[in-house]
Amino acid sequence: MKKKILISIVGPTAVGKTATAIELAKQFEAEIISSDSRQFYKEISIGTAKPTADELAEIPHHFINNLSISESYNASFFEDQVIEFLNSYFKTNDVAIMCGGSGMYVNAVLKGFDSEIPTANERLRTELNSKYQEFGLSYLQNILEEIDPICFECIDIQNSKRLIRAIEICKITGKSNAEIKKGEAKQRPFNTIEIGLELPRPFLYEKINQRVDLMLRQGLVEEVKSLQKHRNSNALKTVGYKETFDYLDGIYTLEECTEKIKTNSRRYAKRQLTWFKRNQELEWFYPRDINKISKYIRTIIEQQ
Numbered sequence: 694m695k696k697k698i699l700i701s702i703v704g705p706t707a708v709g710k711t712a713t714a715i716e717l718a719k720q721f722e723a724e725i726i727s728s729d730s731r732q733f734y735k736e737i738s739i740g741t742a743k744p745t746a747d748e749l750a751e752i753p754h755h756f757i758n759n760l761s762i763s764e765s766y767n768a769s770f771f772e773d774q775v776i777e778f779l780n781s782y783f784k785t786n787d788v789a790i791m792c793g794g795s796g797m798y799v800n801a802v803l804k805g806f807d808s809e810i811p812t813a814n815e816r817l818r819t820e821l822n823s824k825y826q827e828f829g830l831s832y833l834q835n836i837l838e839e840i841d842p843i844c845f846e847c848i849d850i851q852n853s854k855r856l857i858r859a860i861e862i863c864k865i866t867g868k869s870n871a872e873i874k875k876g877e878a879k880q881r882p883f884n885t886i887e888i889g890l891e892l893p894r895p896f897l898y899e900k901i902n903q904r905v906d907l908m909l910r911q912g913l914v915e916e917v918k919s920l921q922k923h924r925n926s927n928a929l930k931t932v933g934y935k936e937t938f939d940y941l942d943g944i945y946t947l948e949e950c951t952e953k954i955k956t957n958s959r960r961y962a963k964r965q966l967t968w969f970k971r972n973q974e975l976e977w978f979y980p981r982d983i984n985k986i987s988k989y990i991r992t993i994i995e996q997q
Contacts, residue, residue: 695997697783697883700990701728702792703799703969704890705962707900709980711744713890714792715752716983721788721990724753726775728793728802730768731928733760739908739916740933762926772801776881783883796968803887805879813858814865821857836860844870848964851957852930886993888986889975891966901958905933909951913937932957 700723702714714725727733731741735758743757755778760766775791782789791802824832833856838845840863848855859870892900917937923929924938933954940950969975978986 695994697779697786698788698886698994698997699779699802699881699883700788700790700886700888701799701803702790702888702890703728703794703796703975704980705897705965705969706794706958707742707904707962708890708892708897709900710792710794710890711742711748713888713980713983713986714790715744715748717987717990718752718790720987721790723786723788723790724755724782726778726789726791727754727756728771728791728795728798730771730793730795730798731931732757732793733766734758734762734928735760736762736920736923737916737928737934739911739913740937742904742908762920762923762928768797768801771798772805775802779883794965796965803881803885814861817861817864818857821860825853825857830856833857833860837863840864841869849931849961850964851932851935851961852927854927854930884997886990887972887975888990889969889972889977890980891977892979897962898959901962902955905951905955905958908933908954914940914947917941932961 700717700721702710702717704710717723718725729741731737732743733756734741744754749757756771756775779789791799793799821833830851830853833853834845834850837850837856837860841859844859844863848859850856862868862870891897913933914937917934918941920929920934921941929935929938936945936950936953936957939945939953940947945953976989978989
């Protein structure tokens with residue numbers, strides 16, 4: 694009996710992952726799992742570019758709007774919950790699609806989360822938080838860039854909590870984040886097909902700029918205003934929300950805020966590509982080449 698199939702679709706922000714996943718889901722009679730770590734949270738929609746109501750109605754989506762930003766969550770929890778979901782889902786379905794750009798969450802499902810990752814060191818975390826409050830985000834960025842330049846190129850360096858966690862891992866273990874997280878892949882009861890989406894850099898950056906303009910027209914500022922009491926949540930220390938909070942605090946004009954979001958989104962996309970390009974198992978396509986992607990997937994399925 695052939696194994697069930699999980700198709701993983703990754704790529705940088707704004708490249709077109711959602712539309713591609715929906716089209717493939719129609720062709721392969723599949724449902725979609727979101728592996729975008731911000732789309733889990735029901736309070737934030739505009740700044741996370743969640744699928745629209747029409748898109749959600751076309752194909753069943755899972756792990757979207759399933760958490761509150763007041764809840765604690767991480768890639769290890771995601772791994773456990775997705776594997777539990779797939780064990781049930783594959784009893785009646787042959788193919789599932791996982792779509793998103795959060796590399797650590799994708800790897801947690803495909804490879805497993807390494808049990809050697811250390812728990813938090815409260816003394817070190819308190820010290821780093823104190824330095825962050827005194828010297829700002831650039832202090833954390835400079836430390837991580839010095840002790841783990843590969844990780845610095847991959848993670849969201851606008852997120853202070855993720856920077857602190859990455860620094861903790863290096864200092865506690867004496868290893869880079871890549872060394873401690875690679876581990877040995879867990880055996881899964883399904884096969885995986887890994888698809889990467891990319892565009893020529895100028896086209897991707899233009900799509901990012903257009904998406905930011907659309908988010909502002911849709912009401913990003915109003916969404917962020919409604920989240921003031923949650924502004925210290927880890928989910929909001931990310932591109933789009935951080936800059937908009939600064940605008941509301943009077944640090945930037947709206948025009949400056951818009952340009953900051955565009956710039957930081959482009960930088961984030963570059964870091965995502967750095968992360969994913971290290972994975973030799975990914976087959977890369979342009980989003981518009983849906984027929985080529987579909988043919989590639991069918992060939993892999995037929996060969997198993």
